[in-house]
Amino acid sequence: MELKPELGLRQVGLRFGGRPVVEGIDLGVAKGEVLVLLGPSGCGKTSLLRLMAGLIAPNAGQVTLNGAPPRPGQGTAMVFQSYRLLPWKTVAQNVAFALPDLAPAAVAQRVAEVLALVGLARVADALPAQLSGGMKQRVALARALAPRPDFLLMDEPFAALDAQARELMQMELLRLTGAQGGPGVVFVTHSVDEALVLADRIVLLSPRPGRILARVELPFAAPRWREDPRSHPAYADLRARLWAQLRDAVLNDPQSDFHRAAADLRS
Amino acid sequence: MGERTVTAMPDRSEARTQAEDAPRARGPAVPGAETALGTALLRLGFLGLVLIVWALAARAAPPGLFASPLAVAQALGRLVAEGRLLPALGASLQVYLLGTGLAIVAGAALGCAMGTFRLLGRTLDIYVMALAATPRVAFIPLIIVALGLGLQAKLLIVFLGAVMPVILNAYAGVRAADPELVEMARATGASRPRILRHVVLPGALPYLMTGIRIGATIGLINTVVAELYTAISGLGGLLAVYGSRFRMAEYLAVVVVLALIGAAVTEALRLIEKRLLRWREA
Ligand SMILES: Nc1ncnc2c1ncn2[C@@H]1O[C@H](COP(=O)(O)OP(=O)(O)O)[C@@H](O)[C@H]1O
Ligand SMILES: [Mg+2]
Numbered sequence A: 001m002e003l004k005p006e007l008g009l010r011q012v013g014l015r016f017g018g019r020p021v022v023e024g025i026d027l028g029v030a031k032g033e034v035l036v037l038l039g040p041s042g043c044g045k046t047s048l049l050r051l052m053a054g055l056i057a058p059n060a061g062q063v064t065l066n067g068a069p070p071r072p073g074q075g076t077a078m079v080f081q082s083y084r085l086l087p088w089k090t091v092a093q094n095v096a097f098a099l100p101d102l103a104p105a106a107v108a109q110r111v112a113e114v115l116a117l118v119g120l121a122r123v124a125d126a127l128p129a130q131l132s133g134g135m136k137q138r139v140a141l142a143r144a145l146a147p148r149p150d151f152l153l154m155d156e157p158f159a160a161l162d163a164q165a166r167e168l169m170q171m172e173l174l175r176l177t178g179a180q181g182g183p184g185v186v187f188v189t190h191s192v193d194e195a196l197v198l199a200d201r202i203v204l205l206s207p208r209p210g211r212i213l214a215r216v217e218l219p220f221a222a223p224r225w226r227e228d229p230r231s232h233p234a235y236a237d238l239r240a241r242l243w244a245q246l247r248d249a250v251l252n253d254p255q256s257d258f259h260r261a262a263a264d265l266r267s
Numbered sequence B: 001m002g003e004r005t006v007t008a009m010p011d012r013s014e015a016r017t018q019a020e021d022a023p024r025a026r027g028p029a030v031p032g033a034e035t036a037l038g039t040a041l042l043r044l045g046f047l048g049l050v051l052i053v054w055a056l057a058a059r060a061a062p063p064g065l066f067a068s069p070l071a072v073a074q075a076l077g078r079l080v081a082e083g084r085l086l087p088a089l090g091a092s093l094q095v096y097l098l099g100t101g102l103a104i105v106a107g108a109a110l111g112c113a114m115g116t117f118r119l120l121g122r123t124l125d126i127y128v129m130a131l132a133a134t135p136r137v138a139f140i141p142l143i144i145v146a147l148g149l150g151l152q153a154k155l156l157i158v159f160l161g162a163v164m165p166v167i168l169n170a171y172a173g174v175r176a177a178d179p180e181l182v183e184m185a186r187a188t189g190a191s192r193p194r195i196l197r198h199v200v201l202p203g204a205l206p207y208l209m210t211g212i213r214i215g216a217t218i219g220l221i222n223t224v225v226a227e228l229y230t231a232i233s234g235l236g237g238l239l240a241v242y243g244s245r246f247r248m249a250e251y252l253a254v255v256v257v258l259a260l261i262g263a264a265v266t267e268a269l270r271l272i273e274k275r276l277l278r279w280r281e282a
Helices: A045-053 A091-096 A104-117 A133-145 A163-178 A192-198 A233-251 A257-266 B002-024 B029-060 B069-081 B085-116 B118-133 B136-147 B151-175 B179-187 B192-229 B234-244 B248-276
Strands: A007-016 A019-029 A034-038 A060-065 A076-080 A151-155 A184-189 A201-206 A211-217
Touching: A007 A045, A019 A045, A019 A184, A019 A211, A034 A045, A034 A192, A045 A060, A045 A076, A045 A151, A045 A184, A076 A133, A076 B179, A091 A104, A091 A133, A104 A133, A133 A163, A163 A184, A163 A192, A184 A192, A192 A233, A201 A233, A211 A233, B029 B069, B069 B085, B069 B248, B085 B118, B085 B151, B085 B192, B085 B234, B085 B248, B118 B151, B136 B151, B136 B192, B151 B192, B179 B192, B192 B234, B192 B248, B234 B248
Parallel strands: A034 A184, A034 A201, A076 A151, A151 A184
Antiparallel strands: A007 A019, A007 A060, A201 A211
């Protein structure tokens, strides 16, 4: 069964000062699906999320959300690696910031709802500086979920967390978005394991300019937050394949730190 | 003995970890109070030292050139009793608080506007900086010609001194807005005014408070300058009168009152700042 993509990129190209950042990107994500963009740093992953959020416009091709060019905050919400909470606002006020168009009573109700959803109801009045990294990222996740976006755009959101918090947040994300009617997720990472744990589909990107190297459909059955895909027989094989492709992409990138090292090793 | 040393080590490292974790938790009230009390005691001790040195210096100086702390305290009492101090204090505070208050409001508004509207900022900033670097005393004759010797002239002298650091710091604060937070706000679909109100201006507040503290200090200096250069009045006027008659005890009593105003204003601003910027500690 083919799902109709609701967030789509067609032949998208983007340049900064004449230099191509991404080229010829074709992508489609449907609501309820987790698409992981996997690639080394500098391959344009963050730029692709900005395009999807409507924060920047492409130089070539089209970006569409439900048939029209995306506009910031209209159907998409972003989650960043650095949390980006407003330090002068409480947890509840930070979540409320994403709900500018609701009446105060409706804001309070929705904030309480999403804070309960991420298990932070009891720190609603705390300031961000009083929270751990994992809690801050849960606040950021609650803020993103509050306006009920069609798509969550997540830029290496768990990269700053310790290994244990990262794994818990990955499960949390699958639980929160896997429910019926949940948002689609575009999740950026440079970790092969994170990609395999989270994704329905993985798109592997090459650096400078970012192009699509490979598309991988994952065979692991949902719901994955109950059954760890790492115990699946296909996991090791997929992991090895993705790693090999990612490594080749980095080693073939003349601007990568590893390019020279690889050349030295070969000679 | 040796064994005990070995077992003691993990204990100590554990204690250190707890100490490092402490700032993340809500700060316990008791250590804070202890520090505040300690600071107060140290400050009092230093004041005592100053008074002793002052008393010794007064004894060593030829009579009439300098006054002892006791003489100054007595002079202060006389000034109050004779009804000279309070009217002068009232006049000075009127000029100071009104001039500085206007400077804070106008400076914050202009500085924030300059930071928000880049064209305005780029056009004006070198003039503001040039004006800030010019000794304001140079403008006093002009001000007197334009406004006379009365309250208006005094207010303008105070205003001009206090407004510059407020403008420049508010301007710097708005321009230093965190681009990551601004992008986050844009991604929620927030309008420019909403970003300004919830992201840029709160972020500029620490800068603004620094500007206000500097402005309040310059404002007090300029209050005395204004009272000396225009119609003699207020505490500056008393300084002129007692200074020219070598009444050192009275003169120093007025200086002490000015120092107390400065200390009170600085302390009040510090408390306001601490309250407004609570989010920075935690
Ligand atoms: N605003 C910008 N101006 C100029 N160059 C940019 C800008 N944003 C990104 N780039 C460049 O585009 C390339 C891709 O950046 P980015 O999308 O952040 O990649 P990634 O997130 O995969 O690390 C990088 O080489 C970066 O230097
Ligand atoms: Mg990036």
